[in-house]
Amino acid sequence: MANFELPPGFDFCQVGKDVLKIEREGLAQLDQYINENFTHACEKIFYCSGKIVVMGMGKSGHIGRKMAATFASTGSPAFFVHPGEASHGDLGMVAAQDIVIAISNSGESHEILALIPVLKRLQVPLICMTSNPESAMGRAADVHLCIHVPYEACPLGLAPTTSTTATLVMGDALAVALLKARGFTAEDFALSHPGGALGRKLLLRVSDIMHTGDEIPHVSRDASLRDALLEITRKNLGLTVICNDLMKIEGIFTDGDLRRIFDMGIDFNNARIEDVMTSGGIRVRPNILAVDALNLMQSRHITAVLVADGDQLLGVVHMHDMLRAGVV
Template sequence: MSTQLSIANFNFQTAGKEVLRIERESLEQLDQYINDDFARACEMIYLCQGKVVVMGMGKSGYIGKKIAATFASTGTPAFFVHASEANHGDIGMVDNSDIVLAISNSGESNDILALIPVLKRQHIKLICITSRVNSAMGRLADVNLCIKVLQEACPLGLTPTSSTTATLVMGDALAVALLEARGFTTEDFALSHPGGALGRKLLLHVSDIMHSGNEIPHVTRDASLRDALLEVTRKNLGMTVIVDDLMKIEGIFTDGDLRRVFDMGIDFRNATISEVMTHGGIRIRPNVLAVDALNLMQKKNITTLLVADDYRLLGVVHMHDLLRAGVI
């Protein structure tokens, strides 16, 4: 650096706000480019039988990766290929059922221009995002989306700032327009985000996390209170279900019930579980979303739900199961 300003004399807030002003104004004028070319690009991608292959170099490449990721997560199959790598073999990832979305602010990227004859020979559709309609890429594209900005936020006018922001926003506009056209739903979004909190809440059902088979704490109504307490201890869920021989639910006995039994002065040696159980029990069906089970537990202020098909016991789900599954 040839000169350095004294930090005491430099206003970082003013500089930051100036960047926001310039980029905000650049985005405001981007509206004019949501035009017939934009609609044609959306139609091409919507009708595409393959994938959208996003290409770019440098800063445009970084933006391209984000655009490809946004497409892929919102119902438009897409991936990113670095233009330089495409010139050295990775173009083999693209076939004539795909569409290439190439990004270059100048529209004169040599790496991308070198690929265009190959794309044309294979009859692969090409959408370009550039700031110059009459650039080499703009002229060769099937559709060119213009992202021309008034100025870069960089005071030197060199660092891609406003232009990369405009490119990113144009990519978002494409992805969201296609999302709406496809009728993409919250459930569809969850399928592409199974590792996220939303995915777990929308994809995980009670049947996926419930205790079943021998893991279910249960005794019959003629079991002694002592045997029921042993079952509570063995299965470590803080409760046991009381069922008949066909696993029809008759009642439930929890740690909370045990505390009440102490206050009642019950003869532990001779009492049967049917004398102290709570009849019925709050239940839920196995095909219900786990998040709905959580909501029911919170509403009823309980930590355990019985999973049942009508009155037949199928499993038990505990608040800890929801916690381990990441639903909470």
């Protein structure tokens, strides 16, 4: 029965460090199993025209779910099937063109062994990850990946600890090897993570968030400085673009420019905007990533940038737009 009184001088930190040491040593020995079998497993998965089906019971099942999720998010479509449920109908989710990765530390999982004859009949390739190549699963596998570790971090040798870490790492090794072989890119990754911060950074383009049409602050070059300031106030983007009737950019005037001209003795009532505007203006194309526009703004120490095709004004994007879109 568990003891609910803490032993005198018990050191939680030391136990934690011991666990890390044991698991590091286990992983160091895993290196020897990245061999020709690993290559064969990667090749079978790479050329698979269907999906990767991962199976495992208990703690192996938990690792299997994470493994399937990692495959799926890195360009190798995958899903997890519980072996117990598979025996009661879920095996119908597995098709002949799929490939199965079955996980069991002992290699003697009854639930998985019961499925192997059906998988063989369907001619579904079987990759087994176990600690014993001579186990029933090891012998039945088309490819066996050894995940043997000297001992568990659990002092009783019962709770799966080092072995599940080794299994997880072997799964990561497979996923990353396949990712590189497929030439999987950061943008590909973002396509399967559209709701996350990474997805927003890698998928959102300036055209998705820029201000267009009547939202663009703009005046003609013969407008008065007063009218330009009113336009800046109305549109609330901290600037106005100076352009002709065809929306061709001639210059820009910003809040920062306003502060600078206070020391120039400008007659605010009679000055025209062309007398104080900055010619040109920093601009980006609408199809660039929003995060690239953000990086430009930060490097130039500005809070907004024009969106244009050459000199043709298409829109304006502000730092606040980036914040609202979750790019920052």
